[in-house]
Amino acid sequence: MPSCLPSNTLERARPLLGTTVAIRVEADDAAAGHRAIDAAFAAVARVHALMSFHEAQSDLSRIHRESPGTPVEVDPQTAEVLRCALAFSAWSDGIFDITVAGQLVAQGLLPRPARAAMPAADACWRDIQLDDANGVVLQRPLWMDLGGIAKGYAVDQAIACLQAHGIRNACVNAGGDLRLLGPGPHRVAIDTGSEPHITQPVLEIDEAAVATSTSRAFGDTGQSAQVHGRTRTGVGAQTCVSVVAPTCMHADALTKIVLAAGADSAPLLQRLDAMAYLHDASDNWSVLGATA
Amino acid sequence: MQSRLLLIPLAALVVAAPVRATVYLSVEQAQALMFPGATLTPAFVTLTPEQMRAIEKDSDVNVLSPQLKVWKSSTGGWFIADEVVGKHDFIPFALALDEHGAVKDVEILEYRETYGDQVRNANWRAQFTGKTHGAPLKIGDDIKNISGATLSSRHITDGVKRLLSTYALVFAQQHA
Numbered sequence: 001m002p003s004c005l006p007s008n009t010l011e012r013a014r015p016l017l018g019t020t021v022a023i024r025v026e027a028d029d030a031a032a033g034h035r036a037i038d039a040a041f042a043a044v045a046r047v048h049a050l051m052s053f054h055e056a057q058s059d060l061s062r063i064h065r066e067s068p069g070t071p072v073e074v075d076p077q078t079a080e081v082l083r084c085a086l087a088f089s090a091w092s093d094g095i096f097d098i099t100v101a102g103q104l105v106a107q108g109l110l111p112r113p114a115r116a117a118m119p120a121a122d123a124c125w126r127d128i129q130l131d132d133a134n135g136v137v138l139q140r141p142l143w144m145d146l147g148g149i150a151k152g153y154a155v156d157q158a159i160a161c162l163q164a165h166g167i168r169n170a171c172v173n174a175g176g177d178l179r180l181l182g183p184g185p186h187r188v189a190i191d192t193g194s195e196p197h198i199t200q201p202v203l204e205i206d207e208a209a210v211a212t213s214t215s216r217a218f219g220d221t222g223q224s225a226q227v228h229g230r231t232r233t234g235v236g237a238q239t240c241v242s243v244v245a246p247t248c249m250h251a252d253a254l255t256k257i258v259l260a261a262g263a264d265s266a267p268l269l270q271r272l273d274a275m276a277y278l279h280d281a282s283d284n285w286s287v288l289g290a291t292a
Numbered sequence: 293m294q295s296r297l298l299l300i301p302l303a304a305l306v307v308a309a310p311v312r313a314t315v316y317l318s319v320e321q322a323q324a325l326m327f328p329g330a331t332l333t334p335a336f337v338t339l340t341p342e343q344m345r346a347i348e349k350d351s352d353v354n355v356l357s358p359q360l361k362v363w364k365s366s367t368g369g370w371f372i373a374d375e376v377v378g379k380h381d382f383i384p385f386a387l388a389l390d391e392h393g394a395v396k397d398v399e400i401l402e403y404r405e406t407y408g409d410q411v412r413n414a415n416w417r418a419q420f421t422g423k424t425h426g427a428p429l430k431i432g433d434d435i436k437n438i439s440g441a442t443l444s445s446r447h448i449t450d451g452v453k454r455l456l457s458t459y460a461l462v463f464a465q466q467h468a
């Protein structure tokens with residue numbers, strides 16, 4: 001049964017970022033609304049092309065192929081995400097670390113990059129240097145995966161693009177990581193990945209972003225895709241976490257830190273004006289951060 | 293950042309149908325968006341068993357139907373309306389190819405989401421009928437946004453791969 005949307009609501013979806021990206025806008029003029037959606041999809045596709053681990057021509061793949069010590073100039077957007085990723089590594093003392101890609105490849109969750117040297121066993125985020133001219137230099141061979149942060153950034157870029165097109169009310173949802181534009185309250189149902197018991201969790205939020213990650217094993221591998229940056233082991237505990245934050249890039253990255261660090265992540269959540277909602281295997285909820 | 297968690301009893305959720313379908317675009321709307329101003333002429337094809345086998349061999353993706361809904365654009369290029377099997381159901385999508393057979397755009401036309409077994413089970417829900425007060429929330433109307441761990445779009449990517457093989461093995465030959 002099709003949902004009944006008001007006539008001025010437009011919603012479209014495309015396969016991007018390895019997931020389904022849905023964009024919903026309120027627009028008086030349908031043609032202008034579709035142009036805004038086209039531009040927002042293009043912004044998402046651009047982030048995908050620049051920061052994909054899989055695409056041979058992405059900035060990431062170019063860095064992986066270069067010898068350590070040689071700078072690789074990257075797009076300002078890639079540099080912005082790398083800077084933010086390194087800041088999260090510093091704030092979390094290495095719990096968030098994009099260089100866990102080596103472990104993800106070893107687990108079969110990512111393909112081995114072509115024509116790239118094997119990563120040094122103990123390489124970490126401290127081996128990545130970024131200069132003011134957006135040049136990236138690796139101190140040792142390593143592989144980076146921006147999967148834990150670039151999706152949120154792509155959502156933020158799409159929202160910025162819609163705003164630039166005069167859209168005031170919108171939702172961009174990249175496979176469960178979403179950001180809302182326009183005054184709230186907005187209701188966001190949380191899919192914890194486990195069968196609902198007698199209640200359905202729903203977040204009520206203002207104009208903000210929500211990202212959800214789980215350490216529950218999925219797929220055929222039976223392994224969690226969440227790797228602790230310091231210990232380089234899978235993040236255990238059958239937990240699902242949703243983070244509400246002003247930007248989707250922050251929400252996306254913070255879910256990984258909260259999954260790994262639990263209550264220790266509260267100061268960082270507060271610092272970034274974010275809140276985390278954790279759902280454990282016993283169907284209990286707990287709240288961290290901001291005014292909690 | 294203001295936010296709060298509501299744990300809404302499932303019984304208070306009105307789920308009109310076990311599956312909610314979000315219709316993004318009709319085939320006609322997708323055609324108008326992907327080929328603005330163009331005239332699209334149907335060039336429907338029924339694949340032969342040999343062609344289906346060749347496509348499966350080339351793309352490594354199963355061909356579900358021999359019927360292929362293809363339109364040729366007056367501005368060059370092709371529009372294909374097709375579907376893939378998603379997690380629960382068929383996902384209709386549209387593929388636009390340029391005159392050289394390269395992907396211009398992919399639009400998902402409709403997405404069906406299935407809610408938990410308990411929600412689907414009318415008997416289970418009946419136990420709670422009348423036990424809750426307050427305005428029932430409608431999933432789909434009141435709650436349009438769902439945040440959850442990422443689902444892969446692999447099935448759609450595979451569908452596009454299959455159609456590119458179909459183009460190369462069937463269309464490019466017929467319209468060379």
